[in-house]
Amino acid sequence: METPKDLPKFAVLQLSGCSGCEVSLLNSNEWISNFNLVYMPLVVSTHKLPEDIEVLLVSGGVRTDEDLHNLHKGASRSKKLIAVGTCALSGGVAQIPEGHISRESYLDSSHRLRLPSMLPRAYPIDKFVHVDLYLPGCPPTPELFITALKEAENARIASIVCQECGRKKLTDMRPTSISGPRSGTPDPEICLINQGYLCLGTSTRGGCGALCTRPGHACVGCRGPANPYLNKDPEFVLDNLRRVFTRMTDIPIEEINAALASPWLSLFLGQFTDYTQDQSLPQQTKEKMI
């Protein structure tokens, strides 16, 4: 019989994030019988990364000098590295980039004596280390974690959220403004775009089971861009959304454009558009993407 000590050694390195990715992983206990968890400070009190890690999951972005140090150490001690969660793929949800109105005051307040220093921005981990597999999502569902750990090669992931949503797109229900959320309970069967919501499901990678849209909230794009828009100029995904909204609605183009510039979008899809503008970053190809 296989003893736990023969199981592959598995570690979780948490950089700057919200712990939601780890909580999601804990929601699935399938890994308990398939892996030997050797390092995960959230649940195990070991402070030393072991030397011979089979699979290292890294969550969170690189935001402090300590994150960077730990990331290099983790990468050099593991055979396979999986970037989990949108923060690890794109830097982090709460970016305060150049040009943000509170960037100055943030930088002023982000230093303390003898504590790790905040870097000028939060970086995606593949700026510094080689990543074998990417698992986007904020957070990825427990099912997606298991797919990434066990059967990444044969994963079949829905190309966009709409495929898993089950809401019907109608041709004769054309909203004239994005005021869905202000208008009371949404109809449970009909596409949220028809009901005046800024839903990003048409351009967002599937695989989450349309978690948000089914109960009636617009998809905010946490799984990042669908395959056709990976590593493309940000205009590609925005163009696609613009096309969807002009085809399906009578919302004035100015309102659509303003909505597409919203932080809701920059929260996730925007992170990736930032990504593609940094020429020093590697291609996050669809073959490596769950």
Added chain:
Amino acid sequence: MTTITYPLSRIEGHARVVIDIHDDEVFRADFQAMEMRGFSYYVQGIPAEQITVIVPRICGVCSTAHQVASVKALEDLFGITPPPLACEIREVLLLGQLIQNQATSLFIFTMPDRVNASSLFEIAETPEGKSRQFSLAQMSLKIRKIGTDLISLAGGQFIHPIKTVIGGVTSSIPREKADAMIKTIEELLPMAVDLVDNYWQMSTEMVDRIGTWGDDEPTYYLASTEADSFRLNSKRLRVMCDEGRECHTFAPQEYENYLNIEESDYSYAGTSSFQGHIMRANSLARINLTNSFGTPKADAYLKRFGEAYGKPAHAILFFDLCRGIELVYALEKAKQMLETDLQHGEAMVRYAPRDGIGFGLVEAPRGPLIHRYEVENGLIKKADFIIPTVHNMLAIRRALMVAAKRYVSPEGISNELSRAVGRVVRAFDPCIACATK
């Protein structure tokens, strides 16, 4: 001078404890948050109505509390009253969060301390040890999962919920789903009670071994649940003074008159006090401020706790026992609420946004959480997050001092100190991601 640094694990986020010793005497003990989330900066300038999706990402452990507080702040600001059905569903959501959080703190974070293990998942050497450990882990995760499933049922998304929106909730809870959940809770409640009893037993054994329940000097206590109705979707804060009597109650709008919140130079997290007095929030504060839960098993535990340790009780390891009581309460209460009709009736009202200032309060697992927003031209001008972990910061430092003094003497520094540091911090179940600006 000697400075000892203790890295921390089995807590949310990146933090450490630093103890300075001068001539065999403890001079200072600090609890330091080592990263900054920056959300109060990040959200400046964004459209107010979009903030409710963004702020749960402050913390994946307390996301539900942030989401509901955020929605309530905007409802206050826009002058909307959500329908009663929506308030009930939000309560179920918050109960789910309480179950998930207390189960995590009890079984994953603190139970290993009681048996000197490094984790719940540590693989024991002997076959009997292995099977016992494996079954404990499986049971603990099962109970924890009820919380997760309730969050999904009442909140949509399972970590960063989305069903609670300005004006109500996007959809109600169908009867058949409620029934399935009730069945699971009925099945697993006895197991939860067993686990809590086991945990209680392990705790008293540990205390026999180490000889103390920890810092037991009286402090102020802060909670927003009511004395006879333990509602997490709460309205007012209550304060118990150090002589053990409820001495103040105030609305979230008035918090600045009562709470002094300060930045600190040794940590990315600040501190707060009740007009200069050290206070505590979280499970022990709520239990000290509760007369009855209104559910039979939790009320029996409440009685047992009061008889054994007095009321109010002050020692910090009681925080852990109180989490067990609350876990049982939340399971019982969730079941009761799911038995009522959460399917029919109005779940959401229309609204029109406007500018102004709004406040949202909920009782998060770690204590009262307030979001305060200033909105101008539809955009967030300023956002303040009044964080439960911050209310406990001074109490954590004091408890660390007490522990350090116990284990530092002219003969040297006892090995027990590093374990004590872990126990003290985990008793407060701090959340570092939330505690930074």
